[in-house]
Amino acid sequence: MTKRDDICEAALTLFAENGIEATTTREIAEQAGAAEGTLYRHFDGKADLAQWLYRRCLNQLRDTLTDADEATSTPTDRLEALVRGVFDFYASRPASCTYLLSARESGAVGTSESDAPPSPVHLFASVLDEGTRQGVFRETSSSLVAGWILAMVQRTVLFLKTEALSLSTQAAIDQTVDAARRLAMPSPG
Helix, strand or coil: CHHHHHHHHHHHHHHHHHHCCCCCHCCCCCCCCCCCHHHHHHHHHCHHHHHHHHHHHHHHHHHHHHHHCCCCCCHHHHHHHHHHHHHHHHHHHHHHHHHHHHHHHHCCCCCCCCCCCCCHHHHHHHHHHHHHHHCCCCCCHHHHHHHHHHHHHHHHHHHCCCCCCCCCCHHHHHHHHHHHHHHCCCCCC
């Protein structure tokens, strides 16, 4: 690993644990085993590093969800794969997942940059649109339902992270998948 990699990993860990605002460049450099000036050779400062990490983590999440989505064919299976994909991302990259959740909620990173990857909401909305066209899902705002589903998944991830549920991880994931399906399906009768 290069010093730049060491700085990025140290920052990701500290940002996920303490938040961007509470983390200093000195702490990042110390954890990376580098001089503070080394950070400035690679980034314009903490805000630039935070934004770069946000884009990297969002790309990693998008890649995980795209892989999950491509492994299935029906809209219902695709929706389930996307929901499970977020949980897989959390399991395989907990610091990246925590950072994405905390950075977005805190407003510490800008989300309007032209080079920012598309939000996962777009992947979910695309699957919901396809399901609606095929008559599998109800007619509604796909972006709104996608937002509801992602918010529900994010909350479940936070509950799992803080061990605030009396359910097993698998039961929490299965119940979240079921709830996501119910949000997308037409109302009975």
